[in-house]
Amino acid sequence: xxxxxIFEDDSILILDKPxxxxxxxxxxVGKNPVIQSWIKENFNFQIAKALEYRSGIVHxxxxxxxxxxxxxxxxxxxxxxxxxxxxxKIKKKYLALAHGKFKNNKETVTMSVGRLPxxxxxxxxxxxxxxxxxxxxxxxxxxxxxxxxxxxLDIFPKTGRTHQIRVHLKHLGHPVVSDTFYAGxxxxxxxRVWCSRLFLHAEEICFTNPDxxxxxxxxxxxxxxxNNPLSKLTPL
Numbered sequence: 001x002x003x004x005x006i007f008e009d010d011s012i013l014i015l016d017k018p019x020x021x022x023x024x025x026x027x028x029v030g031k032n033p034v035i036q037s038w039i040k041e042n043f044n045f046q047i048a049k050a051l052e053y054r055s056g057i058v059h060x061x062x063x064x065x066x067x068x069x070x071x072x073x074x075x076x077x078x079x080x081x082x083x084x085x086x087x088x089k090i091k092k093k094y095l096a097l098a099h100g101k102f103k104n105n106k107e108t109v110t111m112s113v114g115r116l117p118x119x120x121x122x123x124x125x126x127x128x129x130x131x132x133x134x135x136x137x138x139x140x141x142x143x144x145x146x147x148x149x150x151x152x153l154d155i156f157p158k159t160g161r162t163h164q165i166r167v168h169l170k171h172l173g174h175p176v177v178s179d180t181f182y183a184g185x186x187x188x189x190x191x192r193v194w195c196s197r198l199f200l201h202a203e204e205i206c207f208t209n210p211d212x213x214x215x216x217x218x219x220x221x222x223x224x225x226x227n228n229p230l231s232k233l234t235p236l
Contacts, residue, residue, distance in 0.1 A: 001018045002018070002038070003015040003016060003017050003018060003021065003035065003038065003069070004016040006068065006218055006219075006220065007218055009209070009211060009212070010073065010074075010211055011072070011073055011074055011076070011077035011209065011210045011211035012070060012071065012072060012073060012077055012081075012209065012210065012211070013043070013045070013056070013070075013071040013072075013073055014068060014069070014070055014071070014205075014218045015035070015068070015069045015070075015071060016066075016067065016068065016069075016220045017035060017061055017065075017066055017067060017068075017069045017202075018066055018223070019063075019064050019065065019066045019197050019198070019223070019225065020032065020033065020063065020064065020197075021033050021034065021035055021038075021063065022034045022035070022063050023035045023036065023057060023060045023061055023069070024036050024054060024057060024060065025037055032063065035057065035069065036054060036055045036057060039055045039056065039057075039071065040055055045073035045074070046073060046074045046075065047072065047073065047074060047075060047078060048073075053072070053075065053078050055071075056071040056072040056073055056077075056078060057069075057071060057072075058070055058071070058072050058078060058081045058082055058085065059085060059160065061202055062163070062166075062198070062200070064197045064198035064200070065094075065198060065200045065201065065202060066200075066201050066202065066220070066223050066225075066226070067094070067201045067202025067203060067220045068202045068203070068204060068205045068218050068219065068220045069202070070205060070207070070218075072210075074210075076210060077210035077211065080210035081207065081210060084207050084208065085160065088158060088159070089207065089208070090205065090206065090207040091156070091204075091205070091206040091207070091217075092156065092157055092160075092202065092204070092205050092206075093154060093155070093156055093202075093203050093204040093205075094154075094155040094156075094157070094165060094200060094201060094202055094203060095139075095152065095153070095154065095155070095200075095201045095203045095222060095226075096152075096153045096155055096165060096169065096176050096199060096200045096201075097142075097150055097151070097152050097153070097176065097177045097195075097199035097226075097229075097230065098150065098151050098153055098169050098174040098175065098176055098177065099148070099149075099150060099151075099174050099175055099176075099177065099183070099187070100149055100150070100151065100173065100174045101141055101149045101151060102136075102138050102151055102172075102174065104138075105137065105138045106135070106136065106137050106138075107135075107136045107172070108133065108134070108135050108136070109132075109133070109134045109136065109168040109171065109172065110131070110132070110133045111125040111132060111168060111171060112125065112126060112127065112128070112129035112130060112131055112132060113125060113126070113129045113130060113132040113161040113162070113163070113164050113167050113168070114126040114128060114129025114130060115129075122163075122181055122182075123161075123162055123163040123167050124167055124170075124171075125167060125168075125171045129161075130159075130161055131159065132157075132159045132161045132164050132167075132168070133157070133158035133159050134155060134156070134157050134158065134159075134164060134165060134168045135155070135156040135157075135158065136153055136154075136155055136156075136168075136169075136172075137153065137154040137155075137156075138151050138152075138153060139151075139152045139153060139154050140152045140235060140236075141235070141236040142230075142233035142234060142235055142236060143233065143234050143236060144194075144232070144233055144234070149236075150177065150233060151174065152230070153169075163181070163182075165200065166179055166181065166182050166198075166200070167182065169182075170182040170183070175187070176198060176199055176200055177191045177195050177198075177199040177229075178191040178192050178195045178196070178197055178198050178199055179191075179198055179200075180192075180198075194229055194232055195226075195229035196225060196229075197225060197226075199226055199229070201220070201222055201223070201226060202220065203219060203220060203222070204217055204218065204219045204220075205217065205218055206218075
């Protein structure tokens with residue numbers, strides 16, 4: 001499945017990224033499809049092939065995370081969007097299915113996130129990490145036939161640290177369903193029987209269009225590969 005275009009004008013391109021796609025080119029992508037390569041092959045806008053502007057990519061989504069991805073088409077829009085991200089003017093909303101039931105319907109996590117000293121490929125809550133803030137709202141609760149509980153969450157990350165949402169939810173004791181990095185090997189194996197990939201979806205992003213100067217939100221519906229597993233659960 002290729003990315004779908006949600007919106008396009010002279011300055012920006014909004015994509016609906018499928019799970020399984022890596023955002024940026026690197027030496028470790030292997031045979032996985034890559035958004036940056038796809039852009040270079042299919043578009044000819046001003047910075048589509050410019051390595052210094054990463055083909056217009058101004059932010060990232062994890063390989064297994066689906067949803068809204070913003071691409072800048074010009075140098076000016078790239079710098080403008082970078083500035084909006086840096087100043088935290090861009091608002092993002094994710095959907096996640098996490099293990100367990102939450103004590104509170106709303107929580108804010110403000111714990112620093114950084115690479116784990118004993119495993120540089122993984123991230124965690126570490127005292128010398130970068131500041132990170134995540135707002136969490138419980139949308140609905142579910143159970144399965146074995147009596148396990150799950151919470152569907154609206155998540156609003158105020159910062160954009162690598163694996164931030166996944167790390168903060170693990171820290172709370174509510175890892176994301178099918179998270180092979182942070183849910184634990186035994187748990188994630190059981191999850192993958194009924195949910196084939198990480199249950200994390202970038203549902204919405206809101207920002208000021210660099211060209212029109214209009215503040216607008218762009219949305220992506222929950223894809224079939226997450227909707228189907230959710231339908232197998234019993235709402236509480």
